[in-house]
Amino acid sequence: MIVAKYISWFRDIGLDDRPKVGGKGGSLGELHRAGINVPAGFVVRTEAFEGFVDVLEQRSPLRARVEGLAADDLEGMGAVSRELRRRIEDAPLPADLQQEIREAYGRLGELRLPPAVAVRSSATTEDAADASFAGLQDTYLWVVQADSVMRKIRSCWASLYSLESLSYRRRRGIAESTVAMAVVVQTMVDARTAGVMFTRSPISGDRSVITIEGAWGLGSALVSGEVTPDRWVVSKITGEISVREISDKAIRHARSPVGGVEELPVEEPLRREPCLSDAELESLRAIGRQIERHYGRPQDIEWAIDRHTQQILLLQSRPETVWSNKDSQTAATRVSDPLLQVMNIFGGQR
Amino acid sequence: MNAQLKPREFPLPSSVKVISGTEGAQAAYPYHIQFSKADDQKFWFYNSMHFPEPMSAFDMVTAEAAYCALGASNTRVHCLPTTLGIDHRIINGRVYIGGNAVTDPKEIVRRTAEFQKRAFYYYQNWESLYAHWKQKMLKLIEDAKAMPDPALPEFEPLEHVHAGRGIASNHDLLVTYQKTLEGYFRMWHHHFEFLLLGYGAYLTFFGFCKKAFPEITDQTIARMVAGIDAEIFRPDDELRRLARCAVELEVDAHFREGASVDDVMRSLRAAGEPGRRWLEELQTSRDPWFNINVGDGFYHYHRSWNDDLSMPFSAIPGYARSVRAGEPLDRQVERLRVERSQLIADYRELLANEEERAAYDQMIALAHRVFPYVEGHKFYCEHWYTNLFFNKIRSFGAMLAAHGFFANAEDVFHLTHYELEAAIIDLMNAWSSGSEPRGPAYWPPIVAERKAAINEWARHETPPALGPIPDVIDDPAIVMLWGITRESLDNWLSAGAATDSNEVRGFAASSGVVEGIARIVKSVEEISRLQQGDILVCRVTNPTWTPIFQKIRAAVSDIGGSMSHAAIVAREYGLPAVVGTGNATSKIKDGQRIRVDGGRGIVTLLH
Numbered sequence: 001m002i003v004a005k006y007i008s009w010f011r012d013i014g015l016d017d018r019p020k021v022g023g024k025g026g027s028l029g030e031l032h033r034a035g036i037n038v039p040a041g042f043v044v045r046t047e048a049f050e051g052f053v054d055v056l057e058q059r060s061p062l063r064a065r066v067e068g069l070a071a072d073d074l075e076g077m078g079a080v081s082r083e084l085r086r087r088i089e090d091a092p093l094p095a096d097l098q099q100e101i102r103e104a105y106g107r108l109g110e111l112r113l114p115p116a117v118a119v120r121s122s123a124t125t126e127d128a129a130d131a132s133f134a135g136l137q138d139t140y141l142w143v144v145q146a147d148s149v150m151r152k153i154r155s156c157w158a159s160l161y162s163l164e165s166l167s168y169r170r171r172r173g174i175a176e177s178t179v180a181m182a183v184v185v186q187t188m189v190d191a192r193t194a195g196v197m198f199t200r201s202p203i204s205g206d207r208s209v210i211t212i213e214g215a216w217g218l219g220s221a222l223v224s225g226e227v228t229p230d231r232w233v234v235s236k237i238t239g240e241i242s243v244r245e246i247s248d249k250a251i252r253h254a255r256s257p258v259g260g261v262e263e264l265p266v267e268e269p270l271r272r273e274p275c276l277s278d279a280e281l282e283s284l285r286a287i288g289r290q291i292e293r294h295y296g297r298p299q300d301i302e303w304a305i306d307r308h309t310q311q312i313l314l315l316q317s318r319p320e321t322v323w324s325n326k327d328s329q330t331a332a333t334r335v336s337d338p339l340l341q342v343m344n345i346f347g348g349q350r
Numbered sequence: 351m352n353a354q355l356k357p358r359e360f361p362l363p364s365s366v367k368v369i370s371g372t373e374g375a376q377a378a379y380p381y382h383i384q385f386s387k388a389d390d391q392k393f394w395f396y397n398s399m400h401f402p403e404p405m406s407a408f409d410m411v412t413a414e415a416a417y418c419a420l421g422a423s424n425t426r427v428h429c430l431p432t433t434l435g436i437d438h439r440i441i442n443g444r445v446y447i448g449g450n451a452v453t454d455p456k457e458i459v460r461r462t463a464e465f466q467k468r469a470f471y472y473y474q475n476w477e478s479l480y481a482h483w484k485q486k487m488l489k490l491i492e493d494a495k496a497m498p499d500p501a502l503p504e505f506e507p508l509e510h511v512h513a514g515r516g517i518a519s520n521h522d523l524l525v526t527y528q529k530t531l532e533g534y535f536r537m538w539h540h541h542f543e544f545l546l547l548g549y550g551a552y553l554t555f556f557g558f559c560k561k562a563f564p565e566i567t568d569q570t571i572a573r574m575v576a577g578i579d580a581e582i583f584r585p586d587d588e589l590r591r592l593a594r595c596a597v598e599l600e601v602d603a604h605f606r607e608g609a610s611v612d613d614v615m616r617s618l619r620a621a622g623e624p625g626r627r628w629l630e631e632l633q634t635s636r637d638p639w640f641n642i643n644v645g646d647g648f649y650h651y652h653r654s655w656n657d658d659l660s661m662p663f664s665a666i667p668g669y670a671r672s673v674r675a676g677e678p679l680d681r682q683v684e685r686l687r688v689e690r691s692q693l694i695a696d697y698r699e700l701l702a703n704e705e706e707r708a709a710y711d712q713m714i715a716l717a718h719r720v721f722p723y724v725e726g727h728k729f730y731c732e733h734w735y736t737n738l739f740f741n742k743i744r745s746f747g748a749m750l751a752a753h754g755f756f757a758n759a760e761d762v763f764h765l766t767h768y769e770l771e772a773a774i775i776d777l778m779n780a781w782s783s784g785s786e787p788r789g790p791a792y793w794p795p796i797v798a799e800r801k802a803a804i805n806e807w808a809r810h811e812t813p814p815a816l817g818p819i820p821d822v823i824d825d826p827a828i829v830m831l832w833g834i835t836r837e838s839l840d841n842w843l844s845a846g847a848a849t850d851s852n853e854v855r856g857f858a859a860s861s862g863v864v865e866g867i868a869r870i871v872k873s874v875e876e877i878s879r880l881q882q883g884d885i886l887v888c889r890v891t892n893p894t895w896t897p898i899f900q901k902i903r904a905a906v907s908d909i910g911g912s913m914s915h916a917a918i919v920a921r922e923y924g925l926p927a928v929v930g931t932g933n934a935t936s937k938i939k940d941g942q943r944i945r946v947d948g949g950r951g952i953v954t955l956l957h
Contacts, residue, residue, distance in 0.1 A: 332562075
C-alpha cells in the first residue's frame with residue numbers, strides 16, 4: 001500500500017490536525033479517538049486542495065483574481081465567482097490524488113455495497129468556536145461511485161468561490177493564501193431515526209439537562225425544518241426525562257433508489273409514535289455526556305440510528321456557542337458568613 | 351364553566367354563606383375564628399394541605415395551637431424580616447388562612463437585625479439546640495404518657511384520705527384535661543421552634559439550584575438534601591426486621607392473608623417459645639416506632655399502627671416471602687449514601703465557576719445541617735405526640751360516654767375543647783353534689799347536629815381562596831409551607847375551564863411512566879382492596895402506608911409536595927409518583943385505567 005499524501009483516516013487525526021483536515025474532519029477524528037461511534041470515513045486534506053489550485057494557478061491566476069475584487073463590487077464578484085467555480089469543477093484531479101481517493105473509497109465499500117457516502121466540505125475556519133463560517137459550504141449526500149465522489153469534492157472546493165463566500169472574505173479582508181478546504185468523505189447512515197442533541201438547554205442555558213430532538217428517517221428532514229421533531233429533555237446527571245413532546249411527523253427523508261434523497265409520507269400510527277425508545281435516550285445521554293466531558297464544554301451534536309444495525313452513530317459535534325457567550329451571570333457567590341445566604345429567602349425579594 | 355367567563359377574583363369572605371341547616375354547628379367554633387366584615391380586606395386561602403376535610407369542633411384545636419406557635423416563632427421569637435404570623439378562620443368546617451406580610455422597608459431593616467441575632471444563633475448552634483429539643487420533646491412525651499386515664503371512684507380511695515391528700519378525684523379530671531391541652535399547645539411550640547429556619551435553609555439551596563439549573567426537577571434537589579437514615583423510614587425498617595425475625599423463628603406462617611389481627615395474635619401466643627419471642631420483638635418495635643398515624647396527625651381519626659395493627663401485619667407476609675426467597679430486604683443505606691454524594695458532586699461539577707461552587711458548598715452544608723430536624727420532627731410531634739393527645743381525649747370521651755353524655759366515646763370530638771372542659775366540670779360537679787350531670791340531656795342532640803353538619807360540609811366544594819388577590823406573594827412562610835405563589839393562584843382561577851380535561855396534574859414527585867388500574871383508597875380501611883400491580887390513588891399518604899409500596903406500581907395523591915411522604919417513599923422504591931393533584935381521588939374512578947408520568951407530574955385518564 002502506498003503512503004497517502006492527501007488522505008487521512010478518522011482514526012489517525014484529531015482536533016490538533018484542524019489546519020490540515022478542517023473543523024469537521026478534526027472533530028470526527030477526535031470523536032473516533034474518544035471511543036464514540038462515527039460512520040467510517042476519511043478526509044481529503046488541504047494539501048490536496050492546495051496542490052490542485054497550484055496547478056490551476058500555473059495556467060492562469062486564481063487567488064489574485066479574488067484579491068483584486070472590491071468588497072462592494074457585487075457584479076464583478078458574481079462574474080469572478082462563476083468563472084472560478086467552473087474552472088474548479090471542470091479541471092481533472094491530479095492522477096496521484098485520484099488513485100488515493102479511489103482506493104480509500106473502495107475500502108469504505110468493504111463495509112457495505114455499493115458504498116454511499118456523504119461528501120462534506122470541512123473548512124479550516126469552520127466549526128471553530130469563535131468564527132462561524134458554517135453553512136457557507138456545501139454537503140452532498142448519498143454519493144455513489146468514485147467518479148461522482150471526485151466530482152463532489154471539486155464542487156465542495158468550488159463552493160469556496162461562491163458569491164457568499166467571496167463576499168464574506170472580501171468584507172473581512174481575509175488573505176486568499178490562508179484559504180484552504182479539506183473535504184470529508186464519510187459512509188452514509190441509512191437512518192431509522194436521526195436528530196440533534198444539545199448538552200445544554202437551548203431554552204434556559206441549563207447545563208444539567210440534555211435536549212434531544214429526533215424524527216424518522218434521515219436527519220435532513222429535521223435540519224431543514226420540514227418536520228417538527230419529537231423533543232425530550234433529559235437530566236444529564238440522573239437520566240430523568242422531564243419533557244416528552246411527541247409530534248406528528250408526517251414525512252421522512254429516505255435514500256432514493258435513483259440517487260439522492262426523497263421525501264416519503266410516514267404512515268399512521270408511526271407518525272405519532274416516539275422515534276426513540278427510552279433505552280436509546282439513555283444511550284444518547286451517555287454519549288452526550290462523554291463527548292462534553294471529552295471537550296470540557298457543552299456541545300451541539302448530530303446523530304443517527306442505523307436502520308439495519310440499530311446502532312447510534314455520531315455525525316458531528318461542535319461547541320455550543322449561544323449560551324457560552326452569555327455565561328457572565330453567576331447564580332450566587334461565596335459570602336463571608338455562609339448564613340447570609342439564607343437572606344435570599346428571608347430578606348424578601350422586593 | 352365557560353372559559354371566557356372565568357372569574358378574575360375570588361369571592362369575598364362575607365359572600366360565603368354557611369350552608370343551610372349547619373348554622374348551629376358553625377356557631378360552635380369560637381368567635382375569633384368566625385369571618386367578619388373586616389376580613390373582606392384581606393386575602394385568604396383554604397388550607398387543604400393540612401386540613402383537607404371539614405374539621406370537627408374538637409379538631410380545630412390543632413389549627414388554634416399550631417397557628418399560635420407558628421406565629422409566635424415568626425413574629426416574636428425569630429423575627430422573620432418580611433412576615434409575621436398567620437390568621438385563621440373557619441367556615442363550613444373549612445380552615446382558611448391568611449399571612450401578615452411586613453412591607454414597610456424600615457420595619458424590614460429593623461426586623462432583619464433582630465432576625466440575624468436570633469435565627470443565626472440557631473443555625474450556628476443547630477446540633478446542640480436540636481439535641482436539647484429532642485430532650486424537651488421526649489420529656490413532654492414522657493409526661494403525656496404518665497398522665498392517668500380519667501376515672502371517678504364511688505368513694506375517694508382510703509389511702510388518699512389517710513395521706514391527707516386534700517383534693518378529691520374530680521379535681522384530677524380537670525388537672526389531667528388542662529395538662530393534656532397545655533401539652534398539646536406546648537408541643538406545637540416545639541414543632542415550630544426550628545421549622546421555618548429549617549425550611550428556609552433548604553429553600554435557599556433550592557432557589558440556588560433553580561437559578562443555576564433552571565430545568566432541574568424539584569425531586570432531584572430533594573434527593574440531594576434528603577436524609578438517608580431519617581426517622582421517617584424507621585417504622586418500615588422495623589417491619590422488615592420483624593419479618594426477618596418471623597422467618598428466623600419460623601413463625602411467619604402465622605401471618606396468613608386475610609386473617610384478623612386477633613387471630614394472628616392468638617395463634618402466635620399458642621406457638622410456644624418462638625411465638626413468645628416474636629411478640630417480644632414486636633413490643634420493642636411498637637414503642638416508639640408504631641406511633642405513626644394513618645394521616646398526618648391533625649385529625650382525631652388518624653389512628654396509629656399501635657391502635658390498629660392490621661396495617662403493619664398486612665405487610666409482613668410480603669416481606670417474609672422476600673426473606674424466604676433470599677432477596678435483599680434491608681434498605682441499602684450505604685449505597686444510597688454513595689449515590690447522594692455522587693449526585694451532589696455531579697451537579698457541582700456542572701456549575702459555571704469556582705465562585706458558584708463555593709456558594710453551592712455553603713448552601714448545601716447548611717441544608718444538610720438543618721434537615722435532620724425538618725424530617726425528624728414529624729415523627730415526634732405529628733405522630734407520636736398527637737397520637738397520645740387524641741387518645742387521652744378519647745379516654746375522656748369514654749368516661750363521659752360511660753356517664754351517659756354520649757352514645758360512644760368518639761362523640762367527644764364534636765365538642766370544642768372549651769365545651770369539653772365545661773362537660774368535664776359538669777361531671778365533676780355532679781360527682782361531688784351527688785346529682786345527675788346535665789350533659790346526657792344536653793349533648794346528644796348537639797353531637798347529632800354537628801355530625802350531620804360535617805357530612806353536609808363534606809358534600810360541598812369550597813372556594814380555594816377568598817378576598818382580593820395580592821399582586822405578589824412574597825411571604826416566605828406561605829411560599830415555603832404551602833407552595834402558594836401568584837402563579838398558582840392564577841391556575842386556581844382558571845381551574846374551572848379545565849374541568850373536562852382527561853388529565854390530572856400535580857407535583858412531579860418521582861419519575862417514570864406506567865399504566866395500570868387505579869385503586870382509589872380513601873382511608874386506611876380500604877387498603878386491603880389494593881391488588882398487586884395497582885396504582886394507588888389516595889388523599890394523602892404517611893409513614894403508615896409505606897409497606898404497601900411493595901405492592902403498587904405507582905402512587906397518586908391529592909395532597910403533598912415533592913418532600914411529602916408519598917414522594918420520598920416512591921423515590922425510595924423507584925415508583926413513579928404524582929402528588930398534590932388536589933382532586934385525583936374525585937376525578938379518577940376506581941378501576942379506571944390511567945397513565946402516571948411521574949417525571950412530568952401528569953396523570954392521564956385512559957378511558
